[in-house]
Amino acid sequence: xxxxxxxxxxxxxxxxxxxxxxxxxxxxxxxxxxxxxxxxxxxxxxxxxxxxxxxxxxxxxxxxxxxxxxxxxxxxxxxxxxxxxxxxxxxxxxxxxxxxxxxxxxxxxxxxxxxxxxxxxxxxxxxxxxxxxxxxxxxxxxxxxxxxxxxxxxxxxxxxxxxxxxxxxxxxxxxxxxxxxxxxxxxxxxxxxxxxxxxxxxxxxxxxxxxxxxxxxxxxxxxxxxxxxxxxxxxxxxxx
Amino acid sequence: xxxxxxxxxxxxxxxxxxxxxxxxxxxxxxxxxxxxxxxxxxxxxxxxxxxxxxxxxxxxxxxxxxxxxxxxxxxxxxxxxxxxxxxxxxxxxxxxxxxxxxxxxxxxxxxxxxxxxxxxxxxxxxxxxxxxxxxxxxxxxxxxxxxxxxxxxxxxxxxxx
Numbered sequence: 001x002x003x004x005x006x007x008x009x010x011x012x013x014x015x016x017x018x019x020x021x022x023x024x025x026x027x028x029x030x031x032x033x034x035x036x037x038x039x040x041x042x043x044x045x046x047x048x049x050x051x052x053x054x055x056x057x058x059x060x061x062x063x064x065x066x067x068x069x070x071x072x073x074x075x076x077x078x079x080x081x082x083x084x085x086x087x088x089x090x091x092x093x094x095x096x097x098x099x100x101x102x103x104x105x106x107x108x109x110x111x112x113x114x115x116x117x118x119x120x121x122x123x124x125x126x127x128x129x130x131x132x133x134x135x136x137x138x139x140x141x142x143x144x145x146x147x148x149x150x151x152x153x154x155x156x157x158x159x160x161x162x163x164x165x166x167x168x169x170x171x172x173x174x175x176x177x178x179x180x181x182x183x184x185x186x187x188x189x190x191x192x193x194x195x196x197x198x199x200x201x202x203x204x205x206x207x208x209x210x211x212x213x214x215x216x217x218x219x220x221x222x223x224x225x226x227x228x229x230x231x232x233x234x235x236x237x238x239x240x
Numbered sequence: 241x242x243x244x245x246x247x248x249x250x251x252x253x254x255x256x257x258x259x260x261x262x263x264x265x266x267x268x269x270x271x272x273x274x275x276x277x278x279x280x281x282x283x284x285x286x287x288x289x290x291x292x293x294x295x296x297x298x299x300x301x302x303x304x305x306x307x308x309x310x311x312x313x314x315x316x317x318x319x320x321x322x323x324x325x326x327x328x329x330x331x332x333x334x335x336x337x338x339x340x341x342x343x344x345x346x347x348x349x350x351x352x353x354x355x356x357x358x359x360x361x362x363x364x365x366x367x368x369x370x371x372x373x374x375x376x377x378x379x380x381x382x383x384x385x386x387x388x389x390x391x392x393x394x395x396x397x398x399x400x401x
Contacts, residue, residue, distance in 0.1 A: 010248040021250040029255035036263040043271035065275045085268030
């Protein structure tokens with residue numbers, strides 16, 4: 001019987017080495033490629049006809065487009081328009097990564113902290129660059145809000161700095177932990193189903209409910225990851 | 241936990257970067273502009289159709305206004321015609337009534353004159369007859385022959401009383 005952590009194992013499918021680093025094509029990479037292919041297929045094949053009155057698939061693709069576009073507009077405003085392709089790619093990539101993990105024998109690459117952290121770090125660095133590019137040194141005002149009494153600086157500035165630099169960690173850990181815990185829970189409860197004979201129906205019923213819940217979490221965490229990105233973008237563009 | 245196996249990190253970061261960048265390029269260059277175009281085109285078509293509908297509605301309103309103006313004008317003209325006709329008719333009627341009344345009064349006065357003449361004639365012949373009767377009566381009763389002139393005078397005196 002496979003342990004609950006075995007599902008997260010990275011297995012090389014084709015060995016590859018670049019500059020002394022082992023960058024083998026792994027099961028994780030394979031599922032990233034599958035996610036990218038599915039996202040691309042979904043967003044292009046459905047729009048092939050570009051009909052004025054959309055069909056089912058085109059309607060779905062348009063819903064995703066408008067969902068992310070509205071998220072960006074509501075949180076960042078029109079200034080965020082040029083970051084739309086990035087935010088859209090991020091949302092679709094994370095969403096498909098989460099959902100593909102729900103397929104039996106699938107692999108959730110978003111359950112690996114290095115993946116979520118690498119994306120979070122890119123977002124964090126990018127947002128910081130945007131902030132300094134737009135506001136120059138005034139961007140340091142992020143750490144001491146306008147109008148706060150000067151005496152509070154000694155407490156406020158360290159708090160703001162810590163909260164600012166903890167952004168990539170909270171972003172990365174939230175997604176990684178949600179995915180990992182969900183998959184471990186499914187595996188552990190799934191293990192009980194076969195172990196306790198006829199009483200296995202109880203964990204099986206539970207498993208059914210949790211599977212539904214995990215689908216919801218897969219979508220919700222993709223949304224949370226993206227909307228936090230939008231909020232950081234808002235801070236960088238408009239300050240507080 | 242496989243998540244904390246550092247040896248797998250370079251591979252994951254490498255493939256994440258490759259796949260994400262490729263997906264970003266596919267989305268930003270191919271997929272999203274197409275969706276944006278379709279949405280824009282739909283928005284424009286709807287706007288155009290709304291504009292067209294608005295223009296047609298304005299046209300309809302103008303036509304209705306024109307129609308109503310024409311209708312009001314026609315109604316006024318008809319009213320004028322009716323009034324004119326009825327005025328003419330009543331004037332004519334008044335004139336005819338007056339002419340008829342004049343003719344009738346002429347006829348009445350002529351008739352009255354004729355009646356008066358007839359009455360005088362009748363009265364004249366009656367007093368003649370009365371004088372004759374009176375002469376005959378005196379001759380038979382008292383044997384006196386009365387001059388016809390005297391009898392006439394006496395009768396006239398009695399009638400005149």
